[in-house]
Amino acid sequence: MNVVREWAELMEQCKIGDAPVAMTEYQGTKQLADLGFPVVEGYLATTEDEAVQYSRQIGYPVVMKIMSPQILHKSDVGGVVLGIQNDSDAKDTFGLLLRNARQYNSAAIIHGVLVQKMQPKGLELIVGVNRDPVFGHMAFVGAGGTTVELLKDFSMRLLPINEVEAGSMLQQMKIYPLLSGYRGANPLDEASVIQLLMKLNTLCSELPQIKEVDLNPVFVYEHGIAISDVRILLEKSRQNTPANRIKQRYLDKMFNPKSIAVIGASSNVKKNGGRLFHYIVKHGYKGKLYPVNPGAEEILGYPCFPSLEAIPETIDLACIIVRAEQTPEVLESCIRKGIKAAIIYSSGFAEIGWEGQLLQQKITEIADRGGISLCGPNSIGIASPILNTYTAFGMALQTDHPISGPIGFVSQSGAMGSALLSRAWEQGVGFSRWISVGNEADMAIPDFIKFLVDDPETKVITAFIEGIKDGSAFIDAAEAARQARKPLVLYKTGISEVGQRAVQSHTGALAGNDQAYQCVFAKVGAIRVENVSELIDVSRGFMMPVLPKGNRIGVVTASGGACSVIADGCSAIGLNVPQLSTGTQQVIAECIPPFGAVQNPVDVTAELLSKPDMFKRVLQAVVADPNVDALLIMLTTSADPVASVVARAIVEVRDQADKPILVGRLGADFLAPQALQYFREHQVPVFPTPDRVVKVMKYLVEFGMHQYGKEEILINLINK
Amino acid sequence: MNVVREWAELMEQCKIGDAPVAMTEYQGTKQLADLGFPVVEGYLATTEDEAVQYSRQIGYPVVMKIMSPQILHKSDVGGVVLGIQNDSDAKDTFGLLLRNARQYNSAAIIHGVLVQKMQPKGLELIVGVNRDPVFGHMAFVGAGGTTVELLKDFSMRLLPINEVEAGSMLQQMKIYPLLSGYRGANPLDEASVIQLLMKLNTLCSELPQIKEVDLNPVFVYEHGIAISDVRILLEKSRQNTPANRIKQRYLDKMFNPKSIAVIGASSNVKKNGGRLFHYIVKHGYKGKLYPVNPGAEEILGYPCFPSLEAIPETIDLACIIVRAEQTPEVLESCIRKGIKAAIIYSSGFAEIGWEGQLLQQKITEIADRGGISLCGPNSIGIASPILNTYTAFGMALQTDHPISGPIGFVSQSGAMGSALLSRAWEQGVGFSRWISVGNEADMAIPDFIKFLVDDPETKVITAFIEGIKDGSAFIDAAEAARQARKPLVLYKTGISEVGQRAVQSHTGALAGNDQAYQCVFAKVGAIRVENVSELIDVSRGFMMPVLPKGNRIGVVTASGGACSVIADGCSAIGLNVPQLSTGTQQVIAECIPPFGAVQNPVDVTAELLSKPDMFKRVLQAVVADPNVDALLIMLTTSADPVASVVARAIVEVRDQADKPILVGRLGADFLAPQALQYFREHQVPVFPTPDRVVKVMKYLVEFGMHQYGKEEILINLINK
Structure with missing residues (x-):
């Protein structure tokens, strides 16, 4: 797409100074249409006759909108009429729109009336870009229409993006299921929305002067999309690279x-x-x-x-x-x-x-x-x-x-x-x-x-x-x-x-x-x-020598209450506490008393803490489980000397494991000074509350997912 | 509203056993209509001729829906037709709905076809009640239509409620502005939604057997509301009061x-x-x-x-x-x-x-x-x-x-x-x-x-x-x-x-x-x-002797970074950091160096900590400010002996204040053992991180608002 020349002319027209300059919807629509954006067909009528002529050319029903740089919220001042059915209505509407505009602001410069094809209803999205003064262009996509500000369901990305990233922007929206096929409905044309984002991506890379593009609503159908409203703001791009x-x-x-x-x-x-x-x-x-x-x-x-x-x-x-x-x-x-x-x-x-x-x-x-x-x-x-x-x-x-x-x-x-x-x-x-x-x-x-x-x-x-x-x-x-x-x-x-x-x-x-x-x-x-x-x-x-390769956390505690607290914490934060494999469950069942829990989160019961070999076997089985990417151990009130035995068992398992192990301990330090000293000497960080150890695990997973490029898990983590 | 007898009969009809029993939409609609709920006018047609007759009686256009206990998701199986315009279409649609139903499930018991008035579009809400097995009936209201599950924009209350509580349920929805008059639009009929909630409230108090009532969508207009879809589930209420x-x-x-x-x-x-x-x-x-x-x-x-x-x-x-x-x-x-x-x-x-x-x-x-x-x-x-x-x-x-x-x-x-x-x-x-x-x-x-x-x-x-x-x-x-x-x-x-x-x-x-x-x-x-x-x-x-009477927090720190962190924390959690009155600002300006901040959050600068009289004057001015309900002091790395002087100043101000004062201190304990000892002896809790002291303030305010009955502030706090 070679757009620089045409837009440069437009910017000349707009006499761009230091302040941002808004294009009228018609200018914006026309520019985007020329660049191949799927905007709704429309023409600028400056007389009643032109309004009728364009309406016939497009085919009834049509929509008419007043075009004036002084009237930004057209609907609020009677500047938009939908569903015009025939020549006579087209003629009357043209006059009506002009009268409404003059009544609202008698000094407004009127460029004319935009005559557009009346679009069938589709899913309404808002799609656009915004230039941040520090970081540059950000693309965004979200639930569109009039409730954008209320629902705040949107995702944003720093440009440039590729198609995969554009796709994951869509998936980050709460209303994404409406796009991908909700409750047995046919899926809508996601690919075209992705292409629209990619077009904006290219546009911004060639035109740093773009300050804001707001396409709202963009109607999404089973086949194709239609941009029904265009708002473009241009502004000189500032060179913000300091000399130093x-x-x-x-x-x-x-x-x-x-x-x-x-x-x-x-x-x-x-x-x-x-x-x-x-x-x-x-x-x-x-x-x-x-x-x-x-x-x-x-x-x-x-x-x-x-x-x-x-x-x-x-x-x-x-x-x-x-x-x-x-x-x-x-x-x-x-x-x-x-x-x-x-x-x-x-x-x-x-x-x-x-x-x-x-x-x-x-x-x-x-x-x-x-x-x-x-x-x-x-x-x-x-x-x-x-x-x-x-x-x-x-x-x-x-x-x-x-x-x-x-x-x-x-x-x-x-x-x-x-x-x-x-x-x-x-x-x-x-x-x-x-x-x-x-x-x-x-x-x-x-x-x-x-x-x-x-x-x-x-x-x-x-x-x-x-x-x-x-x-x-x-x-x-x-x-x-x-x-x-x-x-x-x-x-x-x-x-x-x-x-x-x-x-x-x-x-x-x-x-x-x-x-x-x-x-x-x-x-x-x-x-x-x-x-x-x-x-x-x-x-x-991050002092852990290894990173998690996924967000599936094996949890071992010695208390049902701790199991529940950690499970809640993981779930609130986007970490998965998966079922353990049958083999692992068998090993655990052999080790722990009947009132423990062999399922993840595993409750080995306080009894097992005084049987270090059994405790170690459980830890080894869980950390080695193919369903598990990392191990989280939550201790409660164990006191020295039992706590030290537990610490030694954990360090031994950690030394042989190729997955990260984090330890939480809610009981006071004064109960187990030797155990804590042992943990310190062996570089095992011990976090004092369940929420803190879970949070740290989340961040380890987040970094791991960045390193291993697992976008889908990242979305889940960052959304939480 | 005296409903017990009629519903008891219906329940007899439904042969309620231990399992929950669903009413068909027609049964539910009829019951609610009898009880004066504003349901859309509708009749159950069992023949083509009845379908035509009811359609005429209601007035075209009409909507027709298949009624069968075996078909819950009618739209998904071609069981709903909208916008029927005349007798011939009404006749054809009746047959079509029966054929679609038989095709979906040939064994389905068909009660007939519900003929309803076609409603104009309004704001779509979901309104209903749900009986929790432990706590009993909960009323809920939220954004309605098909996207209820995606947007999850709803609020719930334990019954019974009064009208004020029903009103604040509405205000808790994100889409509430659409109801109260969004962007210059006329406000919709909130009062009727509140009345609907109150009717459900009465219904549940008289009929413990109600397990679920789902009214979705309820169309809300400028004047009046219309319940367009009714789903009712009944179940024996269990007596769960233990003998002990x-x-x-x-x-x-x-x-x-x-x-x-x-x-x-x-x-x-x-x-x-x-x-x-x-x-x-x-x-x-x-x-x-x-x-x-x-x-x-x-x-x-x-x-x-x-x-x-x-x-x-x-x-x-x-x-x-x-x-x-x-x-x-x-x-x-x-x-x-x-x-x-x-x-x-x-x-x-x-x-x-x-x-x-x-x-x-x-x-x-x-x-x-x-x-x-x-x-x-x-x-x-x-x-x-x-x-x-x-x-x-x-x-x-x-x-x-x-x-x-x-x-x-x-x-x-x-x-x-x-x-x-x-x-x-x-x-x-x-x-x-x-x-x-x-x-x-x-x-x-x-x-x-x-x-x-x-x-x-x-x-x-x-x-x-x-x-x-x-x-x-x-x-x-x-x-x-x-x-x-x-x-x-x-x-x-x-x-x-x-x-x-x-x-x-x-x-x-x-x-x-x-x-x-x-x-x-x-x-x-x-x-x-x-x-x-x-x-x-x-x-x-809660060891503080007084409670905050509102959520307006005066913040005093000795570092710009701390000001910003506390302000972020307060805002994320629903606490307000208001402008201080001019008099307070003048007092602060007289006390602190020019590179401090006289505005809330106040940065007295580290310099002031070694001038305890000045520091005390600032604290006294902020805590006494009529715009402020509580004082939060965030300290950073002050060390003894300065830290002890600061501690004494804080205790003196606390002793004279009639508003709560909480203290945070990010710097390590080893820097100020004497100061911390002084705080302990004088029952001033000191929290080690900004997030913890802000959280505690939030909970104090929450309790205060419950005590003082300030619902609007509570909503803001609980929503965050």
Whole structure:
């Protein structure tokens, strides 16, 4: 389809400026008809005679609609008449429509009256595209007609899509059965709806100016479809790729610095500069460390320098923690000193309003000019537990026992990030890298995600996100994570209107439409969690060496109540608790007392916990069952020493299994400290509530399904 | 409306036995017409001539439908013809319908052809009633027509209802705007739909035999409604009130026993009987204690008796922990000894199948005969921390530091109940009473709830529920809780089909339809939580001395990220984060730095936490704001000593406020042990994650709205 030239002319006609321009329905219909879209036959009549002539040409009955750029909701002002049967009615209707239009708005520009073939009733869909300011074109399809907003039954996808994806968009609608053949009715023409989506796909790839296409209703028949109403909005497409994306990055100097200068270091730990320097020293940084402060001789035994230039050696990383207005001069001295990586902790930039915004632009320009990779301003810093390098001043670093591990974490909220870091440590969970991005004057979330993708110390990437500025950079980074088979686990805030207000008052980030984010995350296979604390839970889950290959969960508990709770949880969330094979049931029946349950969910009864060999046999049988993709064990109140015996049995089964095993334990930690210690030593994450272990299993399955490309299971999971 | 006689005749006709009996549409239509329901005019034609005659009488166009008890889905077999215009068509259609019916099922009994007035299109609703086997009649109303099952847009209520409740049923539908006047359209006749629900309400109150009434579609017009299709199912109503409901109860002897005999006590703590006796002693029971075991001289220093009768004193409570087959004889000896309260811990009853079921019936009969109040069998026991009386053997009792408090807890799962008890203690939360109901051979959940309602030690009642056997007893107990203004907080499992399987294989309880439970909980103002661990969270929340009077939440945090997360959480759950009044905003602006947020959610910034007076002023201003019903404070990583200063400020504000204040804190406990200790000492529950504190606030508001009768806010909360 070669459309660019024709549409370009139309856009010339429309005199497109910065504001979006709406086409009239007739213009839109005509354009789409020319491009081969199955629009209802129709012509623009400008006189009574033309109205009659077109009506005859089309064949009665016909529909007539007023065409005016000033009248968008035609039905509401008597601008639409259906079922016109003959010449005389056609003539009268033409006059009536004009009178109604003038009465509604005497200044309205009337392009004429659209005469259309009267369509038989079919299933009504709404089909269209919408350009998100951050991520670009999204296609959508849903239950159409006048109740679109009430029922909210629709699915959306980031473009481009292929035919399989278009097909699964249809399947995601609640009313999909009406399309595929409901209650013995003949199936409707799904293929034509898919083709319509593909046509929109092509159109958007060639015409970035498309802001909105709304086709509503699209009538779907057993054979064919008919687009009965067309609404098109055009708008200049904005180039939103920031210049800094092509900057050379000095990530090694930022994350693995051999030498650090702290500009604004202090010996007063009540000051941020004092806390920062204290944490670097306290947590055992191994490289060379230079405090810079013209007012001090030494800090914590380190000789202090009056300026960067006074330091006799080269510096990998500048940690800048001075007053906001001093930061430009400090950055200039970084350039003079040849420093290529800096973190600015200072606040007083875009987050405080327009003066701060100007200052932020200034430091971005300086960093660009000097080729400096910059994190911040208004950052809490970067921590690399894996290297004992803590260039951060978050309160979490008060701990005497930081833990390193395989999780890389990047946060747009310093406070939430720091709190999560401390909670992770509390649970014995370690991070490889921890990054507070601050205001993202230079480096932003996508840059850090890319770094974590390449970072060999990081196996799981997690992020707390308020808003993405550069959609395509984010998509690139997420795709890189997917290629590297590193799970990308995200919490995204700013969903509610009030939440967006909060985000905007705090950072410069644009909190985009949540539905768009949802599409993008689905497209790139990112795992979106619902609660911040799940960032830690899920990351723990991903320490499992294997992924589930499907959503069929074997459940083993020692209590009927736990069976029921886990079964409810699985079902609510789209996980399947299948029947076990006969062989497995036989093995279980041989092991457990008669008042247990041999069916999935299996209740081995509390009695069996003190018979570890039997318990192990049950676990082995369930995990090996061909009907099962993963094993979930829910423990209740077992106490040491029985609990430790149980823990050993679970670890032994886990070591031999080629399917993931997750463990929940509702009983308090104080009942089984030895068992919990054993689990920790053997890298078995234990989740304290049924809902949390089920949720983590869902996310593991979701990631597995992305990896193994099982679309149909994903739809079920994401819809729940 | 006096209908009993007429319907009784019809039921005689229908020869109602134990199985449900369906009326044909004509029978149903006629009955409802006689009772004044606005059914579409229609007559049963048994010949061609009658078909023509009725068609003329009604006036063309008409609709014809085949009437046969064997043909339920008439449309699917060519049993319905619409829009018949004249005598000749009416005659032909009559023949056609008969032929189609015979072709579909040659043995079908044909009652005739229903000739109905052809109705103009209106909004299609489904309206009806359904009798739940446990709770009785439920009314429902929803989006009607053929897509009922796909859209699942309906609301249900337990009968009886009044007109206000009927009205709010309508408002709960997503498509309600179509009824109330959508996009400038005239409103439809809501009042007639409400009247229809009220007619069904009356009908069911007079005719318990009604099993199902399905009116679908009911056309709703601007003036009037028309019931176009009627489906009625009748069934004998079962009397499901167990005899034991009229037994005299000896709750004081069960819960506050002055003397206890433990039949089956042992000095081996690996045995259940050993553990039970050990826990009674260990946790300091103050009354007289008698181990009964013919094979022992003494246990833990208590002289042992060979039988109950050998004990020289009267006994309040018998704790029976012997093999299942010995329990009848032990109960008989209880009768001989004049004991009126017993707990049977032994398993091997209804939960193991039909033999156990028989044994369970036997002990129920003995208990009834002896007038014994019985808890169990298969119970883990009863604990009264408030009295240091622990007649239970759950592993939670391993603790050396049990805590008492205002929460009464009753559980149908011993294992889950015991696990939750231990988790509560871990969080510093105490119980007044803890009850494992076991198989409920005699006393059941409603009996225990009633006890907790009357128990002065209990302020909040919580329950883990698998299934209720006696619906009206439950409703009575819950109503009593509401009257006493004690929150009833429930977790109900057995929602999923698999979950129901698990429940049924474990206990004898009937896991009823979840939707029915939902209706009942809403009706009695019980708070249903989604996750088991929320039972503890919410109960902690209810320790607040005051309830919110609305759903408008003031939010104060020290981080923009936290503001956004809380705002998202509130909005997802139906809580409102309103604009603060101008005066409040001015006070906040005077206190906080320029990069904070004076709007709700308020970001005071981390800086303010070290200025406790300023922080207090902000809290006081927000909690006093007339736009706000409750205050939610979300802390992040503040560490001692700052965290302690913050804690003191919060407690001071709480002490003077007449609105509830909840606190969340995402940062790890190890950062602020002193602050957390201070909160605990001052009864301020602190929740570790944003989602948990928001959830608890939602439940507080829900209970407040039930108490204050604010239906419109409740609808919003329950729909979310």
